[in-house]
Amino acid sequence: MSGGCAAPEQGAPLTDAGDQVVVQGTVSAQGTPVGGAFVRLLDGSGEFTAEVVSSPRGDFRFFAAPGSWTVRALHRSGSGQAEVSASGPGVHTVEVAVSA
Amino acid sequence: MSRENVLVSAAWSEENLQTPGVVFVEVDEDTSAYDGGHIPGAVRIDWKNELQDPVRRDFVDRSGFEALLSEKGISNDDTVVLYGGNNNWFAAYAYWYFKLYGHDAVKLLDGGRKKWELDGRPLDAEQVTRPATEFKAQEQDLSIRAFRDEVVDAIGAKNLVDVRSPDEFSGKLLAPAHLPQEAAQRGGHIPSAINVPWSKAANEDGTFKSDEELARIYADAGLDGARSTIAYCRIGERSSHTWFALHELLGHSDVKNYDGSWTEYGSLVGVPVETGTGKES
Missing domain, CATH: 3.40.250.10 (Rhodanese-like domain)
Structure with missing residues (x-):
């Protein structure tokens, strides 16, 4: 069992999600990956579900459930969000651009 | 306070x-x-x-x-x-x-x-x-720490505040969505608990909301100010955040954190468990 609820380091993208519903992607600003952004997963009603910090290469990853999700990123340089629909187990990729 | x-x-x-x-x-x-x-x-x-x-x-x-x-x-x-x-x-x-x-x-x-x-x-x-x-x-100081028997006794008698996300509360997820799904043996929540995700107490930048906003959030969710309160989550840290909001910021007098939380409760044999949205706010 994982030790806690804290966000694990955001590593390289998963290619095989097994039976997990994975929502992952990168945060960028003007096409350049942004590390250290606070990335939150909001459910279909806009409710906060989870938050991670993007890796130096801008990567983030959530283990979600099937449904519609919003991924919202907050960074010193600005904010942005994107929608993703996760139909079932597998990797669902979404890119988020932040701007002031 | x-x-x-x-x-x-x-x-x-x-x-x-x-x-x-x-x-x-x-x-x-x-x-x-x-x-x-x-x-x-x-x-x-x-x-x-x-x-x-x-x-x-x-x-x-x-x-x-x-x-x-x-x-x-x-x-x-x-x-x-x-x-x-x-x-x-x-x-x-x-x-x-x-x-x-x-x-x-x-x-x-x-x-x-x-x-x-x-x-x-x-x-x-x-x-x-x-x-x-x-x-x-x-x-x-055990006046701020709840153990499992006390939590079972609190069903229907005290405010139980489940501060996990709605999907964890309903039993759809067993852990926060940035972690692989593993933890307790059963999904769901303690019967009679209200669901007020910890995040309701915080602004997007992580600061706490104002006392007025906090008071309204918990009142709207059905927290009974005349009763004692026990907060729980999965392992007791998100509920510490809510314990802080209720006890330290709003000054509610009898608020305990159940650090055993869902990883303990959801693996206990014989205790009642509720699934679905319950009394979710």
Whole structure:
């Protein structure tokens, strides 16, 4: 069992999600990956579900459930969000651009 | 309890980095965050390796807490300012520990690491050492800690506040969505619990909402101000955040944190479990 609820380091993208519903992607600003952004997963009603910090290469990853999700990123340089629909187990990729 | 006694702003903190008698402490599960850069002069406490018993599922005991704080260079006379990542979840957990062991001069840095970083305030990677002290802890203050039997007895009798996300509350997920799904044997929540996700208490930048907003959120969710309250989550750290909002900010008198939380309750044999949205706000 994982030790806690804290966000694990955001590593390289998963290619095989097994039976997990994975929502992952990168945060960028003007096409350049942004590390250290606070990335939150909001459910279909806009409710906060989870938050991670993007890796130096801008990567983030959530283990979600099937449904519609919003991924919202907050960074010193600005904010942005994107929608993703996760139909079932597998990797669902979404890119988020932040701007002031 | 007033807000100034328990919370400090990032601006105040930056002005008081050198103030004698004020010790900044970063509490994270991800200790690489501290190594990569921390508030100048801050020491680190690792919630798992330093605050938990390495064998039993319980906290470090009183003497262990004394040894830990003594080694960190924190004395009984110091004011401790706690901050961390994840919207201060683990900093709030540590805050509750400090109160549990009787250290009253403890405050949370409002917004934690996130607010500090979003503000662009200084971080450095200097190694911090403080001279050892002889910290003395009190016996645990069990008026703020709930155990499982008390939680079962509280069904329908006290406010039970489940602060996990709606999908964890309903039983759809067993852990927060940034972690692989593993944990308790059963999904769901304690019957009669209301669901007020911890995040309702925080702004997007990690700071706590105003007292007026907090009071409205819990009242609207059906929290009965005349009753005692027990807060829980999955392992007790998000519920420390809510315990802080209810007990320290709003001043509710009888609020306990159930640190066993869903990983314990959801694996107990024979206790009632409810699934679905229940009385969800």
